[in-house]
Amino acid sequence: MSAPRRSTAQDVADLAGVSRSSVSLVLNGRGDGNLTAAKQVAVLEAARQLKYRPNAVALSLRSQRTWTLGVVTWRGASGFPQEMLHGVWETASAAGYLMIFMDTPDGHDRDHRAVTALLDRRVDGIIVVAPELVDYPITEILGPVPKILINCADPQHAVTSIVPDEFGGAAGAAQILIDRGHTKIALLSDAPSTTQVHDRLSGVHHALSDAGLSAPRVYTADVTVRAGYDLARQALQADPRPTAMVCIRERLALGALLAVQDLGLEVPTDLSLISLDDGERLTSDLVPELATVQRPDRAMAEHSVALLLHEINTSGDQDVRQLSFACPASLGASVAELGVGSSNP
Amino acid sequence: MSAPRRSTAQDVADLAGVSRSSVSLVLNGRGDGNLTAAKQVAVLEAARQLKYRPNAVALSLRSQRTWTLGVVTWRGASGFPQEMLHGVWETASAAGYLMIFMDTPDGHDRDHRAVTALLDRRVDGIIVVAPELVDYPITEILGPVPKILINCADPQHAVTSIVPDEFGGAAGAAQILIDRGHTKIALLSDAPSTTQVHDRLSGVHHALSDAGLSAPRVYTADVTVRAGYDLARQALQADPRPTAMVCIRERLALGALLAVQDLGLEVPTDLSLISLDDGERLTSDLVPELATVQRPDRAMAEHSVALLLHEINTSGDQDVRQLSFACPASLGASVAELGVGSSNP
DNA sequence: CTGAAAGCGCTTACAG
DNA sequence: CTGAAAGCGCTTACAG
Numbered sequence: 001m002s003a004p005r006r007s008t009a010q011d012v013a014d015l016a017g018v019s020r021s022s023v024s025l026v027l028n029g030r031g032d033g034n035l036t037a038a039k040q041v042a043v044l045e046a047a048r049q050l051k052y053r054p055n056a057v058a059l060s061l062r063s064q065r066t067w068t069l070g071v072v073t074w075r076g077a078s079g080f081p082q083e084m085l086h087g088v089w090e091t092a093s094a095a096g097y098l099m100i101f102m103d104t105p106d107g108h109d110r111d112h113r114a115v116t117a118l119l120d121r122r123v124d125g126i127i128v129v130a131p132e133l134v135d136y137p138i139t140e141i142l143g144p145v146p147k148i149l150i151n152c153a154d155p156q157h158a159v160t161s162i163v164p165d166e167f168g169g170a171a172g173a174a175q176i177l178i179d180r181g182h183t184k185i186a187l188l189s190d191a192p193s194t195t196q197v198h199d200r201l202s203g204v205h206h207a208l209s210d211a212g213l214s215a216p217r218v219y220t221a222d223v224t225v226r227a228g229y230d231l232a233r234q235a236l237q238a239d240p241r242p243t244a245m246v247c248i249r250e251r252l253a254l255g256a257l258l259a260v261q262d263l264g265l266e267v268p269t270d271l272s273l274i275s276l277d278d279g280e281r282l283t284s285d286l287v288p289e290l291a292t293v294q295r296p297d298r299a300m301a302e303h304s305v306a307l308l309l310h311e312i313n314t315s316g317d318q319d320v321r322q323l324s325f326a327c328p329a330s331l332g333a334s335v336a337e338l339g340v341g342s343s344n345p
Numbered sequence: 346m347s348a349p350r351r352s353t354a355q356d357v358a359d360l361a362g363v364s365r366s367s368v369s370l371v372l373n374g375r376g377d378g379n380l381t382a383a384k385q386v387a388v389l390e391a392a393r394q395l396k397y398r399p400n401a402v403a404l405s406l407r408s409q410r411t412w413t414l415g416v417v418t419w420r421g422a423s424g425f426p427q428e429m430l431h432g433v434w435e436t437a438s439a440a441g442y443l444m445i446f447m448d449t450p451d452g453h454d455r456d457h458r459a460v461t462a463l464l465d466r467r468v469d470g471i472i473v474v475a476p477e478l479v480d481y482p483i484t485e486i487l488g489p490v491p492k493i494l495i496n497c498a499d500p501q502h503a504v505t506s507i508v509p510d511e512f513g514g515a516a517g518a519a520q521i522l523i524d525r526g527h528t529k530i531a532l533l534s535d536a537p538s539t540t541q542v543h544d545r546l547s548g549v550h551h552a553l554s555d556a557g558l559s560a561p562r563v564y565t566a567d568v569t570v571r572a573g574y575d576l577a578r579q580a581l582q583a584d585p586r587p588t589a590m591v592c593i594r595e596r597l598a599l600g601a602l603l604a605v606q607d608l609g610l611e612v613p614t615d616l617s618l619i620s621l622d623d624g625e626r627l628t629s630d631l632v633p634e635l636a637t638v639q640r641p642d643r644a645m646a647e648h649s650v651a652l653l654l655h656e657i658n659t660s661g662d663q664d665v666r667q668l669s670f671a672c673p674a675s676l677g678a679s680v681a682e683l684g685v686g687s688s689n690p
Numbered sequence: 691c692t693g694a695a696a697g698c699g700c701t702t703a704c705a706g
Numbered sequence: 707c708t709g710a711a712a713g714c715g716c717t718t719a720c721a722g
Contacts, residue, residue, distance in 0.1 A: 018709090019708070021702080022708070057467050062701060100444065103430075262632075286603065287604075366695095404716060406716075695719095702713095703712090
């Protein structure tokens with residue numbers, strides 16, 4: 001079981017009766033013009049026979065390139081940013097890059113050590129993938145290597161970042177309800193300790209205020225289904241009862257749905273419900289399917305990797321910029337025109 | 346922005362006025378007895394000043410050890426196996442290992458290429474982390490390197506694997522219902538195309554049969570909340586109506602809960618509901634909190650890494666074995682004694 | 691106590 | 707057309 005020594009270029013050379021350099025030449029497609037056809041065949045055959053594969057570690061040392069990207073991420077209230085990670089992996093992988101994955105629970109020291117380890121390995125680039133939109137103010141520790149931030153932003157604008165337009169998305173969610181005549185709109189949220197929650201709340205407030213409506217009643221708790229359930233019950237027993245609700249988080253929306261049903265009410269007849277997206281693929285899977293403003297995780301991931309690889313390959317100074325991606329709404333069956341089809345006509 | 350050349354041991358040596366070897370000695374704690382105190386201080390100071398960090402690529406080439414583990418995983422119906430990946434990362438990281446992450450959507454070719462890439466990088470070990478229990482019959486491609494499988498098993502028993510006792514867990518779930526007097530038990534499942542589903546179904550069947558009960562009615566569809574909803578409605582309209590239900594998947598359980606409420610019924614009064622665990626942290630978060638048989642993801646992850654590291658460090662022949670971890674039940678509020686507290690007394 | 695050499699596994703100029 | 711040498715950045719025997 002202990003690894004038998006893997007064969008090296010020298011082994012291939014010995015078997016083929018040529019020098020190490022010739023092996024390298026042939027295997028890298030530079031045989032023609034340098035070696036006779038017969039020797040080329042011999043090298044190929046020897047390599048095949050020995051199952052020779054170049055040692056990527058040695059290659060990296062020589063080429064000063066590891067073809068490896070460091071991915072710094074962590075679990076938020078909704079777990080890992082799965083769709084982004086998947087998108088990053090697919091895009092980078094298609095370009096021939098491997099990924100070293102650093103799971104860094106919050107804490108600057110932890111981050112710092114993670115990045116140091118990545119730099120020690122001489123990764124070609126670093127990509128920070130945040131599960132929820134936050135400030136990432138420690139970019140100075142990211143070191144002298146191409147880098148990009150997904151779903152987080154450097155307040156000092158020292159590094160390029162790709163972020164979702166949480167504000168616009170949330171405003172869009174509210175607008176959908178406003179357009180359907182709703183004026184009594186409740187808002188379920190978790191504590192506004194992140195940029196994500198802050199922007200989402202602001203977006204809703206802004207849309208309502210723009211429409212001349214008064215500020216919504218905001219209910220706040222943890223990001224759990226239980227919390228959503230409790231908050232929604234509370235909201236639905238307020239006077240006047242809201243006719244619509246924006247949930248800042250998927251799990252809160254699920255809790256709200258359960259609460260509505262528990263109270264003998266129905267979505268959307270008695271309450272229009274729209275949720276923002278945390279990447280859990282949850283709300284769009286419910287019954288009824290909930291209207292959701294989606295975070296474009298996949299698109300952000302692909303674009304980020306493309307930018308990062310470009311920076312790596314040009315190794316020129318890069319313009320630092322912040323790209324904001326729109327969050328489109330998908331309507332589902334959970335919003336209704338106010339008064340239309342109401343159970344109490 | 347383009348990386349300024351990172352300083353090397355030679356730079357430190359030059360600055361400190363010693364040789365490269367001395368730098369290595371001092372920085373690796375072998376200064377005493379080899380260098381004068383003054384020179385040692387000079388080396389340390391020079392290293393600090395140049396922010397010197399040894400190049401891990403060069404280190405790997407020399408030591409024939411990369412301190413890197415390859416993690417092969419993919420997304421199942423419930424996404425990535427988040428808890429297992431987190432556990433693997435924490436355990437390996439604490440031991441000083443980095444992780445190269447390979448996201449391999451099904452397909453042997455894809456797997457094969459992923460493993461080849463890992464082997465080219467000379468990872469010290471490979472760990473396969475499956476999102477749902479499956480056979481992993483392609484261990485021959487795993488190559489001559491220490492390896493271990495989590496949540497999947499090699500039918501040829503050529504490699505050690507850590508698996509949850511899905512059969513026992515499912516039987517336990519059924520037993521909880523049986524113990525409470527239930528005899529009309531419905532079973533919601535997805536298609537038994539994986540070992541996971543197969544074992545879970547068998548476990549339930551076995552427990553019922555052991556208790557002298559007839560086989561449960563099995564309802565099958567995709568792993569979506571919608572499917573769970575539809576199946577549960579169907580099940581609840583059967584005659585005789587089941588008094589209890591085992592859901593093979595978390596999302597099916599959520600769908601079932603929504604269906605129960607939609608029909609104006611209640612859990613657990615009208616239906617006792619228990620779910621098996623997919624690692625989504627979903628069912629335990631619902632209202633009411635669903636009884637769940639939990640998969641010990643964290644424990645499996647920690648144990649696997651410990652075994653793998655041991656194999657790496659001893660590099661001796663390892664006994665191939667299959668370790669099965671029990672799946673404990675957490676009761677929640679969704680199961681009730683039959684007839685007790687029934688809404689139709 | 692200290693420095694020069696060898697070698698990990700490659701590739702790329704460079705002599706012959 | 708072919709092989710020997712240099713060098714990527716380290717560490718560890720080995721001479722002095």
